[in-house]
Every structure is written in C-alpha cells, then in structure tokens.
Amino acid sequence: MNDEPNAWELRYQESRTGWQREDVSPALLAWLADGTLKPCRILVPGAGRSHEPLHLAQARFQVTTLDIAPSAVAHQRAGLAALGGTALEGDVLSFDASQPFDVIYEQTCLCALPPDRRAAYAAQMRRWLRPGGVLAALFMQTGRDGGPPFHCALPDMRALLPETAWRWPDRTWPEVPHGDGLFEIPLALIRI
Template identity: 55%
Template sequence: MSGTVSTSGTIALDWEARFAAGTTPWERGAVHPALAAWLAAGTLSPGRILVPGAGRGAEPLALARAGFAVSVVDVAPRSVAFQREALAGTAAEVVEADLFAYAPAAPFDAIYDQTCLCALPPATWSRYAARLAGWLRPGGVLAVLFMQSGKHDGPPFHCAEPAMRALFAAPAWAWPDTPAPPIPHPAGFTELPVLLRRI
C-alpha cells in the first residue's frame, strides 16, 4: 500500500485506508470496560488528559463527559474528522499530527493509551515511551492497555509484560503493586490494563 512515511516510520495512509475500507477490527463500539471501571472507581480523576491514536474510539467523549479536559491526537484524517464531530460542543481539542512530531503546549495529568502502543512498530516503542514520559507531569498517570496478541508481525504487536516492564521502568515509571487481570478484546486477544505513575 502506498502512503506517506511518518517520522515514526509508520505509513500514515495505511491507517487512513483502514478507516476508509472499514477494516477496523480493534474497534469495540463502546467505552472500554477498563476505562469505565477506572472512572467509576475514581482511580482516574478529572484533569488534562491526552488520548494518543484515538481512532474512532468512544473514550474521548466519555472522558469529556466525565469532566476531563481532553486532547486527542491522531494521524489519520478520518479519525480526526470522527473525533471532531463526536466531541463538538465539548472543550476537547482534536489535533491531526504524527505522535512523533506532536508537541503539546503544557504537560498532561494523564494519558489514555488504548491500542496505540500496539499499533506502532516495536522499533519505535522506546521513542514513544520517552514521548509519553515527556508529555506527562510528574505524578501523572499513564492508563494503558497492553495488548496480548501473541503477534510479532502486527499490528497489533504483542506487548509482553516483561518487555513493558523494561520499557516503562524506574526511575521514570512506577507500576502498581497488584496487577489487574487481563480483559478480553473482541478481536480474540486480551489486554492487560495498567495504571503507571510518572515519577
């Protein structure tokens, strides 16, 4: 497939083509149960939150309705158009940009990563993790769903827990004492929900 090679090495138009073709097996069509649980429990509390690679997810609107100041970034124009329409009437900001070039004006209190990390080539993960760390204020939270796809020729790329612990390691990141159980994904995978704290 032809496309524009982004600074991340991903092909931007590939994602746009998937949306255009409706080949989007990652979409749940509803708010992710892990996010719903975090919101219900108050473990994620309102503040400035970034949703990178938001696609056509329902989560940015759910976060805006829950009182968060939401920023959305995606490289695919169809995703951006979807989120602009979904978030119309809220104070949310929707930015069309490559995550590897995105430079927010101020740090965030939280980031919600749902099937974004696993959509990126593993060769870019350390750069992406450094960007996530830079976008968060000290003490901020990265709410992430580590995809357990078992696929090394993704996306979605397998985010094995030992590799994630090495990627999001001290002194920049703190892991919870008790890991939450994996959550089934409609595409047949599971996802490991983790709340990481930026030190």
C-alpha cells in the same frame, strides 16, 4: 499492513477497523469507578474513532485526542466540539505538547506502532505527562509475532517503562477481551 500514515487513513476509509470497540472499554469504566482517573487534562494518543474520548469529555475531563488519520481526527472533533475537547491531527512521534497533561489514556496506539518505534513513543509519553501524572495503559496481548497489533509482553513493557521513570502499580485490574483471542492488560503507571 504497515505504519505509513495513509495506510491508517485507508483502513478507516475501507472500514478495516477490527480493533474498534462497540462501546467504552471496561478498563476505563473501572478506572473511573475506583478513582484512578478523575476529571483532569487528559491526552488520548492514537484515539482513532474510539468511544472513550467522548465518554471522558462527558465525565468532565478536558480531553485532547491525537491521531495521524484525518478522518479519525474529524470524527473525534465532531464529538468533542460541544464539550470543549480538542482533536489534533499529528504523529505521536513528533507531537509537542504545549502544556503537560495529567493523564495519558493509551489504548491500542502503542501496539499499532512498529516495535522499533516504541522507545521513541515511550519517551514522548514521559515528555507529555507532568511528574506524578498517570499513564493509563492497556497493553495488548496477541501472543504472536508480527502486527499490528504488535504483542506488548509485560517484561518488554517493564523494560520500556522502567521503574526509574515510572512507578508500577502494586495491584491489577481485570483483563479486557479484545476478540480473536486477543486481550489487553490494563495498568495505571505513575510518571516519576
């Protein structure tokens, strides 16, 4: 596996999409239920064919998705069109938001990127969000070397998203199982 753009498209074409959930993540449902996330302008980078963008649009969020795989973009576009959402094709490392977002929903895009691109991606996320905006992130825990998905150890995430730039929450949310012994740690950070 590598991170060449067509490698991701190929995985969709060949249905090698083991990361895909059957339904909306319980973390997103929890954030909607407890008011962490309220209707606003939201970006879902590396959205793939996930269910969350449509769910958010149905919950009256103004949704923009971004992905490098054309067929995943087409899938999101078909779902979002009637609800006023936007599905963009592009690279998260070069995407330039014309207007800042209130929230980023980060679900398994960070862990899909090679670790040496993380700093660039973190800088991008900070650029895309308005001050006070929320980074609703699911940090993938694989406990093993290599990837994708690449392990997102919390100490590494704290170094990547330092407290000088992000306010970390003083509470936790339930971990989300991801099959094969993998799980995600949901955390909602505030962009300073």
